[in-house]
Structures are given as structure tokens and as C-alpha cells.
Amino acid sequence: MLPPHRPARRRLVALACLLALLVVPGGAPSQAGPGDPPPADDDSFVGAGGYTYPRPTNAAKVFRWGAETWRDEFESGGALRPQWRVSRPKRVREQQGQITMDARAHTGTVSVTATDTAAAYGRWETRVRAKRYDAGTPYRFFWELVPVQPTGCPGGRDQRIVIASWAQDDARAVGSIGVDADTAFTFGADLDLRIGYFHTYAIEVAPDHVSWFVDTKVVHTERRPEALTGVVYRPRLRMQAVRGATMARSRMQADWVRHYSLDRPGVLPVTAPAMTRTDLAPLC
Structure with a gap:
């Protein structure tokens, strides 16, 4: 026969185990491992390479x-x-x-422009990455809007x-909008x-x-009249080579490219x- 105190002790142990299952620790939120989907109740996740x-x-x-x-969404199956x-x-x-853009040492500049969409106003967004594979001159990568019709800006800038x-290993992504031949609004x-x-x-x-x-996150908002061009734009992805240089073998990929109207605030x-x-x- 068990001593009188033993059943009470067993009940206490069982209760402690149940509480351990029910109580959620209050530390930092858990994060998925590289390549894993994010937890349903988390506001961030760790992707391949360890980036949060x-x-x-x-x-x-x-x-x-x-x-x-x-x-x-680039899901047609190849072409x-x-x-x-x-x-x-x-x-x-x-x-x-x-969409995958590959460039080698002497490929030169590679670009893709959507011709079945154009708008003066709206929202454009893409999720994109780029990588260099050797020690040549780095390609510069662009996600940009280009005018459907040339605007006659000096220097061929066309108020894009x-x-x-960015280039791989840069500390900042930068952007700009051309004002005239000598001036631009820029940010980093x-x-x-x-x-x-x-990154998106x-x-x-x-x-x-x-x-x-x-x-x-919204990082800059420009309201000065010079930046409000009213030009009709198309989206473009570009890998820019340096003329005459031996470029690094590089790749640029986008998950999707999308346009939204301003109808919904x-x-x-x-x-x-x-x-x-x-x-x-x-x-x-």
C-alpha cells in the first residue's frame, strides 16, 4: 500500500505538467527557421540566409x-x-x-518593360532580389517607372x-525622380x-x-510641384552594366509585379x- 502522502504528490505533479502545457512563455516571439513559413501569430519571420x-x-x-x-505573378510555366x-x-x-534575369561578364544591360499596362497615377509594387556570383564589376539593379512617351527632357532622362x-552589398537602397536636366529629388x-x-x-x-x-513602411513623401509630373508610366526591371567593364555574373528575380489604382484610399x-x-x- 502506498503511503498516504503519495497520491497527493502525484496530483501535484500532474497539475504542474498541465500548467506547463497551458502557460505560454512571455519572451520574444518565436521565428521560423530558414525557408520555413511564418508562424500564424508572428509579425515577422526568418527567411533563407537568416534575414528577418x-x-x-x-x-x-x-x-x-x-x-x-x-x-x-510569373506562373505561366516557363515562357x-x-x-x-x-x-x-x-x-x-x-x-x-x-521572373529571372541573368547577366554575364559581357552581356551588357538587361531590362524588361511591361507594355500592357500604363498609368499616370496609382501604386506600383514588386518583391525583388538580386545577387552577384563573382568578383567582376557589380551590376546595378533598378525597379523603376519609365514614361510611355518621351517627355523631351534634356539628357534623355524623361522624368523616370x-x-x-542598389548593388549587392550596398548599405542603402536609393531612389529618385528627375526634375530637369540638372536636378533630381533623391533619397536613400x-x-x-x-x-x-x-525586399519589397x-x-x-x-x-x-x-x-x-x-x-x-512609407519612407518618403514628396509634395513639391516639380515632382508631380502627370506623366504616364510603365514598370520596368533593369540590370545596368558599366560600359566597357567586365561585369560580375549576376541575377535579378521578382516574385510578382502589381499595379493598384487610387480608387481605394x-x-x-x-x-x-x-x-x-x-x-x-x-x-x-
Whole structure:
């Protein structure tokens, strides 16, 4: 026969085990391992390479821009849709649900431009990454809007909007909008751009402002009249080579590219610092 105190002790042990299962520790939120999906109740997750991503990763969801008016998810199974104008077709393809642009030492500049969408106003967004594979001269990567019709700006700048531009291992992604032949509004956002991490870049172009978003956060809003061009734009991805240089073998990939109208107001304010007016040529 068990001693009288033993059943009570067993009940206490069982109760302690039950409490251990029910009580949630109060430390930092858990995060997924590299490549794992994010936990349902977390606001960030760790992707391949150890970079901590916000969740959700797109500004459209955070600011509730509504349904896309145009998009390409790059899931047709291999061939890029013919509506994309490609500068070097042999270097561009769809791969595992992404548009993939490959460039080698002497490929030169590679670009893809969507020809089946155009708008003066709206929101454009993409989730994109780029990586260098050897020690050659780095390509510079661009996610940008280009005018449908040349605007006659001196120097061929055409008031394009650079939503984001960077080279691998840069400490910042930068952007710009051309004002005239000698002036641009520019900005930089501190960002970890090593080893091909994905980042999401968006822009909202309205009649009274232009706002830039990096990884779901609004980083700059420009309201000066010179930045409000009214130009009709198309989206473009570009890998820019340096003329005459032996370039590093590199790759640029985008998960998707989307456009949203301004019909649905954002649910969060876009108040943010203005861009820097500079007497340098726009990034191109």
C-alpha cells in the first residue's frame, strides 16, 4: 500500500505538467527557421540566409489598397508573357514562379518593360532580389517607372521614377525622380542588401504627392510641384552594366509585379520626410 502522502504528490505533479502545457512563455516571439513559413501569430519571420522579414511583406496589404488593376505573378510555366518588352530575350525567363534575369561578364544591360499596362497615377509594387556570383564589376539593379512617351527632357532622362536602385552589398537602397536636366529629388533607405535578400518596394503616385515604401513602411513623401509630373508610366526591371567593364555574373528575380489604382484610399497616413533636392543627374 502506498503511503498516504503519495497520491497527493502525484496530483501535484500532474497539475504542474498541465500548467506547463497551458502557460505560454512571455519572451520574444518565436521565428521560423530558414525557408520555413511564418508562424500564424508572428509579425515577422526568418527567411533563407537568416534575414528577418516583416509580415505581411507587401505595402498593399498593410495600407489596404484593394484589388490589383494589373499584375503578373510569373506562373505561366516557363515562357515570359509576350507583353513584356525584353532587351535580351536569351537572358530572361520565368523560373519557379519568378521572373529571372541573368547577366554575364559581357552581356551588357538587361531590362524588361511591361507594355500592357500604363498609368499616370496609382501604386506600383514588386518583391525583388538580386545577387552577384563573382568578383567582376557589380551590376546595378533598378525597379523603376519609365514614361510611355518621351517627355523631351534634356539628357534623355524623361522624368523616370526610380523606385529602388542598389548593388549587392550596398548599405542603402536609393531612389529618385528627375526634375530637369540638372536636378533630381533623391533619397536613400538603410537596408541589408547582402546575398540576394528579397525586399519589397512600392510607390504611390497621386496628383498631390509621391510616396515611396520599403518593406511595407512609407519612407518618403514628396509634395513639391516639380515632382508631380502627370506623366504616364510603365514598370520596368533593369540590370545596368558599366560600359566597357567586365561585369560580375549576376541575377535579378521578382516574385510578382502589381499595379493598384487610387480608387481605394489607404487606411494609414503617408506622412514622411521629403526627398533631398540635389544638383546631380537622376539615377539611370
